[in-house]
Amino acid sequence: MFSFDKYRFSSSTLFEIVGNYHLLVADDNPMIYHGTNKYGASILGVVIEDDDDANVLYYFHLLLTTKQLYEYLERRTTLYRILHDKQTTIAVVMKDYLEGILEISPISISDIPEDYLPFENSLCPRYTIQPSLSFAMSLHGNEADSHKVDTYEVNEVEKNFNEGLHSAMAPLKKMGVIYKLYQQPAMAGSFRTNFSIELNIESDNLFPINSGVVSEYVTKYLSFILRELPTAEEEELEQKYESHSAHVQEVKSLIANVYSAAESDRNYLPSDEVISQSIANTARIFESVSEAVRNSHSFSSLEIVSVPKENSENKIGLIDEEFHERLLASKMIYTLADFDMAISATVEPDDTEPKEYRIRVIQFNTETGNGRADLYFGDSEDAARIILHVRKFHGSLDHTQYTYSMDDKKVITVKGMLSRSSSTTTLTIDHESIL
């Protein structure tokens, strides 16, 4: 092990995990885990070395912001980058094989030899979130940290979160699964609200329900909406967008498990399109949650955890202002099925001459004129995500209606031609033709 003994402590409350311990990866020993110290700050623990001559294990304990921890858990950043982040405080923790802490030594990144650092591609390994029918949401930041929040604002997110859970259960409800959603009193001293789904396992259901498979379904479904879709790469999104995508099929197989566990007639299974639509509906509801977080003055983020058993929680997602942006940047909230339904009722498939459309620009490259926008149907608030192509004749497209629409999140009216291929719809506009 490298030399790290400038400041050795037998105990340091800053780097010791005292609560919310959650093991992500292990063999005989914990390898990657997180938890909170006595001040409630997040700690990520990662094993460095097994010194079996001295019978000790060495770990990095990183003191992180909640945002940093989620960026790592959701594979948006690497351990390598977190270690080099100036916000990160690091300690080397020496433990025995039974997890007893022997020494804690705060160190700086410059004290760590290169070959003790993780690799540059050190994304958090994929891990399983334990299935549960109990969830909790906690408010963080701003006034919430001083134990007060605006009543209207908290009601708004609770209402939306409640709706999000109902929406996740909707495909099962349609098939005859009866349940009740309970909201439990917030814990004293924190802005945390607990929700639990209670299945009516007895006579009212059309078939016997196995709560294990339902919890697996609902936990994976929420995790898919909150973790995977907003962080997906563009190419993955192209696939997830489609109703026959692997993810839609995964949700379908989870629903199928509910029926097969009950030995029910699986002819009741919803179609790919219905599942795709359900994902879009739930995503829209969580978009409303993120909108409420964004507009709130009294808190800045909302954390969602599953609670598989008492005193144990699995982090599912953190909704903050950036979540909202990521959600908008992805096409997840408007599926192809949506688009097909809406557009077939409103416009011809391909325009032969420019027509007026209401759009809100989501992404825009002022040099190329390429981007993405939400296309609104007629005067309604229903929209579909489309590709935007603005043809310009000279110069850049800085300080135009497109950048105004994107920056100020405003709907603008433009004149352009809509064309569709099998998987995308493009609106082509000749610059200068804004109304």
Place this chain on the structure above:
Amino acid sequence: MDFSKIFEDDLPCDCLDKCFEDCSTVYMRKLNRDSVVLKDFESKWEKNQYRSEEERNAWEREIRAQGCKRICGAKGVSVSKLADPAHENIIMENIREAFTNTRRYRPNVAFFKFKQGDGLLLDKPSNAIKYHHDFYKSDTFDCTQLEIVKVIPL
């Protein structure tokens, strides 16, 4: 086979119930070195012996209080079963993903077969590791006599 170390300490548990012997399938385990040494096959129960008497007794009391599942888990050594060659890719992919974060921790993987009389295995899948087994060493187990198929660096 004798298992005096498994049954010492007046344990009220039959850890070997549902266990089986398997000398034909390849198993794997991560190693510190490029060869197998005694320490690679120490159970948590044995590793507890390196601690101070006070800590040792406190840990044992805690484990005993948690019942037979926990006690037997601490007496076994984790190995992964490679019943199908396709499993190797799945297991190695998981190991390599973690290894990008923990590059100095047990950087070798041994693939091996047990010999008759080495001990018994218990199928104990976890959420994360479907092919996980607990291995209970017999009194005559000698890790240097394992049939090593290969040891690969990560």
